[in-house]
Amino acid sequence: MPIHLSTAEPDFQQRFAAMLSMKREDSADVNDVVTSIIADVRERGDEALVDLSGRFDRVALTPQTLAFDKDEIAAQIALVSDEERAALTVAADRIRAYHARQLPEDMEWTDPEGATLGWRWTPVSAAGLYVPGGQASYPSSVLMNAIPARVAGVERLVICVPTPNGQVNPLVLLAAQLAGVDEIYRIGGAQAIAAMAYGTETIRPVDKITGPGNAYVAAAKRHVFGRVGIDMIAGPSEVLIIAEGAQNPEWLALDLLAQAEHDADAQSILITPDKALADAVVLEVERILPTLPRAKVAGASWRDYGTVILTRDLDEAATLSDRIAPEHLELCVDDPEALAAKTRHAGAIFLGGWTPEAVGDYVSGPNHVLPTARSARFSSGLSVMDFMKRTTMARLTPEALAKIGPDAVVLAASEGLSAHGLSVASRIRALNGGQG
Amino acid sequence: MPIHLSTAEPDFQQRFAAMLSMKREDSADVNDVVTSIIADVRERGDEALVDLSGRFDRVALTPQTLAFDKDEIAAQIALVSDEERAALTVAADRIRAYHARQLPEDMEWTDPEGATLGWRWTPVSAAGLYVPGGQASYPSSVLMNAIPARVAGVERLVICVPTPNGQVNPLVLLAAQLAGVDEIYRIGGAQAIAAMAYGTETIRPVDKITGPGNAYVAAAKRHVFGRVGIDMIAGPSEVLIIAEGAQNPEWLALDLLAQAEHDADAQSILITPDKALADAVVLEVERILPTLPRAKVAGASWRDYGTVILTRDLDEAATLSDRIAPEHLELCVDDPEALAAKTRHAGAIFLGGWTPEAVGDYVSGPNHVLPTARSARFSSGLSVMDFMKRTTMARLTPEALAKIGPDAVVLAASEGLSAHGLSVASRIRALNGGQG
Numbered sequence: 001m002p003i004h005l006s007t008a009e010p011d012f013q014q015r016f017a018a019m020l021s022m023k024r025e026d027s028a029d030v031n032d033v034v035t036s037i038i039a040d041v042r043e044r045g046d047e048a049l050v051d052l053s054g055r056f057d058r059v060a061l062t063p064q065t066l067a068f069d070k071d072e073i074a075a076q077i078a079l080v081s082d083e084e085r086a087a088l089t090v091a092a093d094r095i096r097a098y099h100a101r102q103l104p105e106d107m108e109w110t111d112p113e114g115a116t117l118g119w120r121w122t123p124v125s126a127a128g129l130y131v132p133g134g135q136a137s138y139p140s141s142v143l144m145n146a147i148p149a150r151v152a153g154v155e156r157l158v159i160c161v162p163t164p165n166g167q168v169n170p171l172v173l174l175a176a177q178l179a180g181v182d183e184i185y186r187i188g189g190a191q192a193i194a195a196m197a198y199g200t201e202t203i204r205p206v207d208k209i210t211g212p213g214n215a216y217v218a219a220a221k222r223h224v225f226g227r228v229g230i231d232m233i234a235g236p237s238e239v240l241i242i243a244e245g246a247q248n249p250e251w252l253a254l255d256l257l258a259q260a261e262h263d264a265d266a267q268s269i270l271i272t273p274d275k276a277l278a279d280a281v282v283l284e285v286e287r288i289l290p291t292l293p294r295a296k297v298a299g300a301s302w303r304d305y306g307t308v309i310l311t312r313d314l315d316e317a318a319t320l321s322d323r324i325a326p327e328h329l330e331l332c333v334d335d336p337e338a339l340a341a342k343t344r345h346a347g348a349i350f351l352g353g354w355t356p357e358a359v360g361d362y363v364s365g366p367n368h369v370l371p372t373a374r375s376a377r378f379s380s381g382l383s384v385m386d387f388m389k390r391t392t393m394a395r396l397t398p399e400a401l402a403k404i405g406p407d408a409v410v411l412a413a414s415e416g417l418s419a420h421g422l423s424v425a426s427r428i429r430a431l432n433g434g435q436g
Numbered sequence: 437m438p439i440h441l442s443t444a445e446p447d448f449q450q451r452f453a454a455m456l457s458m459k460r461e462d463s464a465d466v467n468d469v470v471t472s473i474i475a476d477v478r479e480r481g482d483e484a485l486v487d488l489s490g491r492f493d494r495v496a497l498t499p500q501t502l503a504f505d506k507d508e509i510a511a512q513i514a515l516v517s518d519e520e521r522a523a524l525t526v527a528a529d530r531i532r533a534y535h536a537r538q539l540p541e542d543m544e545w546t547d548p549e550g551a552t553l554g555w556r557w558t559p560v561s562a563a564g565l566y567v568p569g570g571q572a573s574y575p576s577s578v579l580m581n582a583i584p585a586r587v588a589g590v591e592r593l594v595i596c597v598p599t600p601n602g603q604v605n606p607l608v609l610l611a612a613q614l615a616g617v618d619e620i621y622r623i624g625g626a627q628a629i630a631a632m633a634y635g636t637e638t639i640r641p642v643d644k645i646t647g648p649g650n651a652y653v654a655a656a657k658r659h660v661f662g663r664v665g666i667d668m669i670a671g672p673s674e675v676l677i678i679a680e681g682a683q684n685p686e687w688l689a690l691d692l693l694a695q696a697e698h699d700a701d702a703q704s705i706l707i708t709p710d711k712a713l714a715d716a717v718v719l720e721v722e723r724i725l726p727t728l729p730r731a732k733v734a735g736a737s738w739r740d741y742g743t744v745i746l747t748r749d750l751d752e753a754a755t756l757s758d759r760i761a762p763e764h765l766e767l768c769v770d771d772p773e774a775l776a777a778k779t780r781h782a783g784a785i786f787l788g789g790w791t792p793e794a795v796g797d798y799v800s801g802p803n804h805v806l807p808t809a810r811s812a813r814f815s816s817g818l819s820v821m822d823f824m825k826r827t828t829m830a831r832l833t834p835e836a837l838a839k840i841g842p843d844a845v846v847l848a849a850s851e852g853l854s855a856h857g858l859s860v861a862s863r864i865r866a867l868n869g870g871q872g
Binding site for chain 2: 083084086087088090091094097098101102107109111115116117119122124125138139140171207208226228229233248250251254255257258260261262288292293294298336337340344345346347348349350351352353354355356357358359360361362363364365366367370371373375376377378379380381383389390391392393394395396397398400401404405406407408410411412414415416417418419420421422423424426427430
C-alpha cells in the first residue's frame with residue numbers, strides 16, 4: 001500500500017513533512033574497513049589491488065593483468081549484438097551532442113578604470129570513472145560519466161570496473177570505447193577509488209573521480225575528497241509525476257514502476273488534482289507489478305515509499321514539488337511548459353506525456369546523473385563543467401592600480417594586514433615619483 | 437630560512453615532491469565535539485544556541501537577541517569612518533560588476549529528431565554565510581560571499597557571525613548591508629552551522645552554506661553536507677610568483693609577505709630563472725619582515741614554508757606551477773599573457789607587476805575565495821553559479837519518441853530494467869495504432 005495524502009486533510013502538513021523526512025537509505029558504517037583498504041593501497045600499491053581483488057571479487061589478477069588489454073577488449077566487444085551496438089551508438093551520439101552545448105565560454109573585458117578582467121575555463125587533466133560490477137554494471141552510466149569528461153577536454157580518462165568471479169560486461173567495454181576511454185582496470189570497491197586517487201605502480205593518479213557505487217565506494221570517495229575532486233554521492237533514485245487531464249493511466253503506472261524497479265529504496269510519487277486519475281494509476285500499478293521480472297524490488301519500493309498526493313489544483317502540486325525537489329520531475333499535463341515555469345527545484349524535467357523518464361535514462365541526451373534526496377535545492381546533475389575549472393584573471397595598468405589601489409590599502413588596514421597594504425602602496429608610491 | 441630548490445640539482449624531483457606533499461595543516465579531530473553540538477542544536481534549538489554562545493563566546497543572549505536588530509546595526513554602522521565606508525562601497529560595486537557577468541544563460545533547442553532539449557538555471561532559495569568573529573572577521577570576506585549569492589538571485593541571505601566577549605565588527609555589518617544581507621545572527625562555531633542547516637525556532641534553515649571558519653566550523657560544514665550544499669573547505673592560503681626581467685624586488689617581497697602574514701601555515705613561493713632576482717627578493721623579505729606588525733606570523737610562514745625555486749627558463753616555471761596548482765598565481769614577467777597561456781591549473785592569475793595579489797583580495801572584482809592545497813587541479817573559486825543550480829529539460833513529440841524510443845527499449849533490456857522498456861514501448865505501441 002503506497003502512502004495516500006490529500007492536501008484537503010487537516011493533518012496534511014504533518015504527514016507530508018513525515019513523508020519528506022522518511023529515511024530511505026540504510027547506510028552501513030563501513031568507514032573503518034574503507035580506511036584500512038585505502039591505507040593498504042597507498043602502502044602496497046598494485047600488490048594490494050591484487051590481494052583485495054582476490055578476496056572481494058574472487059579473481060586471480062597480477063599487476064600485469066590489472067588493465068584490460070586491447071585484444072581482450074576487442075574480443076569482448078565483438079560479443080555485443082548489432083542491435084545493442086546501434087542503440088548504444090545512438091545514445092552516445094545524442095549524449096555527446098547535448099553536452100557539447102554545455103562547453104562554457106571564456107570572458108575578458110576592460111573596465112573604465114583600466115582593469116582587464118575575466119576568466120578562462122580549462123579541463124581537469126585526468127578523470128577516473130567508477131563503474132560497478134555485476135548486476136549494477138550499466139553501460140548507460142559509462143556514457144553519462146565519460147562523455148562529459150571527453151567533451152570537456154580531459155586528456156586522460158580511466159575506468160575502474162570490477163569483474164566479480166571474472167564476469168565481464170561486454171556492453172560496458174563497448175560504451176567505454178564509444179566514449180573514448182583510455183584505460184580500463186578490472187578493479188572495484190574502495191581499492192579502486194584509492195588507486196585512482198593516490199596512484200599505484202600501474203595506475204597513475206587522476207584529479208577527479210565520478211560514478212556510482214555501493215557503500216564502500218561512496219565512503220572511499222568521501223575519504224579521498226580534497227585529494228581529488230568527486231561528484232555528488234548519490235542516494236536512492238526518485239521520480240515525481242504531476243498529472244492532470246487526458247493521461248493514460250498505464251503509461252503513468254509504468255513510469256512509476258520504472259523508478260521503483262531500480263531499487264527497493266527508490267521512491268515514486270504521483271501528485272494530481274484528479275482523484276479518478278490517481279485511482280486508475282494505482283490500479284494499473286497493481287495490475288502490472290506482478291508481471292515484472294523485478295517485481296520483488298519494485299513491489300518493495302512501491303509498498304514502502306510509493307506516494308499519491310491529491311491536491312486542489314496544479315499550483316498546489318507545483319508548490320509541493322518544490323518542497324520535494326525531485327531528482328526526476330515528469331509533467332504529464334496539458335500545458336507542461338506553464339507548469340515547469342511554476343517549479344524551481346528539480347534535477348531534470350520531462351515535459352508532456354510523450355517524454356517518459358526512461359527515455360532520459362538512455363537516449364534523450366541530458367545527463368542521467370542527477371541530484372537525489374532533495375539536493376536539487378542546491379545542486380545540479382553531472383555536466384561538462386564538472387570536468388573543468390575556472391581560473392579568474394586580472395591585469396591592472398599602472399593607472400588602474402592608482403585608481404582602485406588606495407581603496408585596497410584602506411581595507412587592508414581595517415583588516416590589520418599591513419603587508420597587503422604595503423604591496424599596493426609601494427607600487428603607487430613609485431608611480432607618484434617616489435622610490436619604488 | 438625558506439626552502440631553496442633548483443631544477444639544475446640532481447635531487448630536484450625528490451625535493452620538489454617533498455615540498456609538494458608537505459602537510460601544512462594540523463587539523464585537530466574535533467568531530468566528536470561537533471557531532472554533539474549539532475545534536476544539541478537539533479534537539480533544543482534556540483535554547484542550545486543561547487547556552488553554547490554563553491559557553492564559547494562568553495555572551496549572554498536570549499532567543500530575542502540572537503538576531504541583530506535594525507537599530508543596533510544602524511548604530512554600529514554609524515561608527516565606520518567615511519574613508520572605510522567609501523573603500524568598502526568601491527569594493528562592493530566592483531565585485532558586483534564582475535560577478536554580474538557570471539550569470540549563466542538558459543538554453544533550448546529542438547534537434548532534427550523532434551526532441552526539444554535544454555536547461556535552465558535557478559537560484560538557491562536561501563543561503564547562509566558564516567563569518568568568523570574576532571581577529572579573523574574580515575569585511576572583504578562578507579562581500580565576496582554575499583554578493584555572488586545576491587547576484588544569483590538568492591531570495592533569503594543570512595549571516596552568522598559570533599561576537600566573542602560581545603565584540604562586534606562594524607565593518608562586517610556595513611559589508612552585510614552593502615551586499616544586501618537579510619538577517620544577521622550573533623552566533624558562531626558549529627552551532628551556527630547547525631542552526632543554518634537544520635533551523636531553530638528563530639532561524640529558518642537555508643539550502644546552501646558558505647564562508648570560512650576554524651576547525652569546528654569546517655567539521656560542522658562537512659557534517660551537514662548533503663542536508664545543505666556547502667562551498668569548498670579551504671586550507672591554508674598560498675601564492676606562487678613567477679618572475680623574470682626588470683622586476684622590483686621590494687614589490688615581490690611584499691607580495692610574498694602579504695601571503696605569509698595571513699597565517700603561519702600560509703605558503704609563499706617564488707619561481708624564477710634569474711638567480712640575482714631571487715637573491716634580491718630574499719634579501720628584501722628579510723629586510724621588511726621584522727618591520728611588520730604581523731612579523732611573528734609572517735616569519736613563521738616564511739621560515740617553514742617559504743620556497744624559492746630556480747629554473748632554466750619560464751617554460752620550466754610554468755610546468756612546475758601546474759604541478760603546484762596554486763591558489764594565487766602572480767606572473768611578474770615581461771609577457772604575462774604568453775606565460776598564462778602555458779599554465780593550466782590555478783585559482784586566480786594576476787598578470788604583470790602592476791597587479792599585486794592584495795588588490796585581488798579587496799577591489800579588483802574577481803572572488804577571493806579560491807581553491808587551496810592543489811585543488812585548483814579540479815575546482816574553481818566561488819562564483820554566482822555556486823548559488824544556482826541547473827535543471828535539464830526535455831520534451832519529445834510523439835514522432836521523436838517513435839524515432840529514438842526503440843533504442844531506449846533495447847538498452848533497457850540490456851540492463852534488465854523491463855519497466856523502463858515498457859514505459860517507452862507502451863507509448864510507441866499506441867502511436868502505431870496498438871492499444872495505449
